[in-house]
Amino acid sequence: MSLVTDLVCVCCGRVSADAPLRCTCEACGPARGILDVRYDMAAARKTMTWEALADRPLNHWRYRELLPLDDCPDWPVGWSPIVEAPRLAGELGVRRLRLKDEGRNGTASFKDRASSVGVARALAAGATTIACASTGNAATSLAGYAAVAGLPAVIFVPRTAPAPKIAQLLIYGATVFRVQDSYAAAYDLCSQACDSFGWYNRNCAINPYLVEGKKTAGLEIAEQCRDDPPDWVAVSVGDGCTIAGIGKGLEQMRELGLIGWRTRLLGVQAAGMAPVAKAFHGEACEVNALPGTLADSINVAVPRNLDKAVRAVRASGGRYIEVSDQAILAAMRDTGRLAGLFAEPAAATAVAGVRCAVRHGIIAPDASVLAMITGNGLKDIDAASRAAGAPVDIPPRLEEVRRYCEQ
Ligand SMILES: [Zn+2]
Numbered sequence: 001m002s003l004v005t006d007l008v009c010v011c012c013g014r015v016s017a018d019a020p021l022r023c024t025c026e027a028c029g030p031a032r033g034i035l036d037v038r039y040d041m042a043a044a045r046k047t048m049t050w051e052a053l054a055d056r057p058l059n060h061w062r063y064r065e066l067l068p069l070d071d072c073p074d075w076p077v078g079w080s081p082i083v084e085a086p087r088l089a090g091e092l093g094v095r096r097l098r099l100k101d102e103g104r105n106g107t108a109s110f111k112d113r114a115s116s117v118g119v120a121r122a123l124a125a126g127a128t129t130i131a132c133a134s135t136g137n138a139a140t141s142l143a144g145y146a147a148v149a150g151l152p153a154v155i156f157v158p159r160t161a162p163a164p165k166i167a168q169l170l171i172y173g174a175t176v177f178r179v180q181d182s183y184a185a186a187y188d189l190c191s192q193a194c195d196s197f198g199w200y201n202r203n204c205a206i207n208p209y210l211v212e213g214k215k216t217a218g219l220e221i222a223e224q225c226r227d228d229p230p231d232w233v234a235v236s237v238g239d240g241c242t243i244a245g246i247g248k249g250l251e252q253m254r255e256l257g258l259i260g261w262r263t264r265l266l267g268v269q270a271a272g273m274a275p276v277a278k279a280f281h282g283e284a285c286e287v288n289a290l291p292g293t294l295a296d297s298i299n300v301a302v303p304r305n306l307d308k309a310v311r312a313v314r315a316s317g318g319r320y321i322e323v324s325d326q327a328i329l330a331a332m333r334d335t336g337r338l339a340g341l342f343a344e345p346a347a348a349t350a351v352a353g354v355r356c357a358v359r360h361g362i363i364a365p366d367a368s369v370l371a372m373i374t375g376n377g378l379k380d381i382d383a384a385s386r387a388a389g390a391p392v393d394i395p396p397r398l399e400e401v402r403r404y405c406e407q
Helices: 041-047 050-054 060-066 086-092 112-124 137-149 163-171 183-197 208-224 241-255 275-280 306-316 325-339 345-359 381-388 398-406
Strands: 004-009 035-039 082-084 096-101 130-133 153-158 175-179 232-236 264-270 319-323 368-373
Touching (some): 035 208, 060 208, 086 325, 112 137, 112 241, 130 137, 137 153, 137 163, 175 183, 208 241, 232 241, 264 275, 275 306, 275 319
Parallel strands (some): 096 368, 130 153, 232 264
Antiparallel strands (some): 082 096
16 A cells, blocks of 8 residues: 555645545646645655665665555666766866766656656556656656556657657657647647546646656665765756655655755756746746757746745755756766766756856865766757767778878
């Protein structure tokens, strides 16, 4: 049995019962009434001990006490490696940098954590079709895990979704609607379709159970860095759901007494699309005037989890920061060149944020930082090509190679 006790509205505080299709607070509505899932932490404390965890499989289902499922599947998700990146640390100006490589999840992004929980919940609720609106990674991971589970998937993508992500969706057998408009329009159309056709709505922002999947990254950071905590965890921010989930995971590990430390969250947004950072700093934000960013995974003008995302960072004692698209492209190059890791633009945004935070004196040079690499760079080869430049075209003659090398 799951240890979920109830759900609480982050807007009005109203408590409601755990129900298969509950998504938002009835009093506050879908725009503001984001729900947070609560657990019987006293019961969790009894069984989720370091000793018990030592014997469990290395995937995110190992934290079953803190997942909203009666029975967890055994699909391979999570427990992504944390790699040391000393050369990149030197380039960014920090003492130590670790990268949590979420690109090694099954469909090559962080979103597998949420989607796997979403698909498992949908199966438990008796759903016959699962749907979502996504700028890409949430959709591809949903399609991938729906395929594993044998559940039909319907995906609404905005006009700007990159071709590789769409190809990935189609390969997993999903029905793909490419909405000739923005992400917000795709999102609204998906919600209408779910209401009309009774599809299970995976949309992370309003489906409170999916944040629970994202939370496992925070649980893992706590476990993997148990005796050696980072001072900062840097996360790129779009809808706000990822950073809120990581913050919740870290807090729950403290609540269970498994860790005694806190780490600060650095929320990083692209300067062309930074409504959460602006809200954090109390600045006005005219949504229609935002120019957008090449980092499509975080190109979100109307973040549905804005309140949770602001609160998580504030509660950690952290900060929000904005970085330019040029800084994101530079971070893609540096992460590849100096750490051997191919990050998609939204993932490199976290690295760009670390560099910017050091320059502004927010992160001290002697700090230890962990950056979330939320997706693999093969997801968006157009952006990668912009970051990386062109190869050297030469005729097949050795002297041409020599001439180039001597330049
Ligand atoms: Zn409410």
